[in-house]
Amino acid sequence: MVHKTPYDTILGIETSCDETSAAVVRSGEVCSNVIASQLVHAEYGGVVPEMASREHERLLAYITRSALEQADTGTKDLDAIAVTYGPGLMGSLLVGVNFAKGLAMQNNIPVAGINHIEAHLLANMIDEPELDYPFLCLLVSGGHTQIIRVDGYGQYTILGTTIDDAAGEAFDKVARLLELGYPGGPYIDKYAKEGDPKKYDFPRSLKDSGDLNFSFSGLKTAALYTIQPMPENERRQELPHLCASFQEAIVDSLEMKLRDAARQTNIRSITIAGGVAANSRLRNRMKQMQEELNLRLYYPDFQYCTDNGAMIAFAGWYGFRNGIQHDLRLTAEPRLSIAATSVN
Ligand code: KG4
Ligand code: ZN
DSSP: OOOOOSOOEEEEEEOSSSEEEEEEEETTEEEEEEEEEOOTTGGGTSOOHHHHHHHHHHHHHHHHHHHHHHTTOOGGGOOEEEEEEESSOHHHHHHHHHHHHHHHHHHTOOEEEEEHHHHHHHGGGTSOTTOOSSEEEEEEOSSOEEEEEEEETTEEEEEEEBSSOOHHHHHHHHHHHTTOOSSOHHHHHHHHTTSOTTSSOOOOTTTTSSSSOBOOHHHHHHHHHHHTTSOHHHHHHHHHHHHHHHHHHHHHHHHHHHHHHHHHHOOOEEEEESGGGGOHHHHHHHHHHHHHHTOEEEOOOGGGTSSOHHHHHHHHHHHHHTTOOOOTTOOOOTTOOGGGOOOO
């Protein structure tokens, strides 16, 4: 049973990277989640920051109106606004933060800044309100790869992190080498289904490092040296095997360190979050690990894995029940860390 707080209907705004999104959450339920994935970056093989902020500027008011309409909600019905204030691209974050502050001023309601990484990990609770602390979260996105210990709301400890590329970044870079389009993760996931994951022996870096850190730049370089010399027809023929072998190397590294983290902390609840949590092989391997080690495993619905406004609105709704601060002096913080997010 969910008890009402004065802040029950929350508009969430997400503009940290290349998704312009707005959503309404009421009493913990997602009422709408409108996402515009910016297509302008595809031809560049990665996000062009200047174009991203212009696109957010162009789309945000329209996307917000759609989210309110789909939730059958007027601005007068809103109790508060939640907006991503970091980490992310400075220009993109500023568009969202300023828009949210303007709307909050106009309607005389609070605006709360949401840490994008925290929203990814809390997204596990959207459909699993019973998820209990403590839990471990494998946060795998385009910008981050971390194992986070979550002891309560605002109580986050980073146990391991990537020392170079993020897992999603590695997916995107290798997809670009293979001329698959952007973002690359979903393409590699798709082609890998037909391939042999053992055909190419790609490295699993930091396997014996004794810590919970990750490294994907050696894997990316190994993929480059394998793919680049291949003639066009061979590359096309080998595509499924290259995708499957590369994906397996990433998933092996992630699984290995998460397994170590579960053993070291003795925490029995495991979650995965972020765009790469949509990867089908990672989900399967997590399920196998869960059965083998008798753990509880949670992951968000696909639509709440990649960047979306619903996770921001939900983090706002959850935050207001747990003492989140709100302040009109809110500003964008591109390098915000999850470790900096805590409630006093
Ligand atoms: O969380 P997200 O939407 O944005 C960031 O906060 O970075 O994650 C985007 C990343 C991209 O690198 C994309 O290629 C990856 O998530 N991704 C996937 C899949 N779907 C999205 N990677 C592997 N397999 C997928 N199915
Ligand atoms: Zn994200």
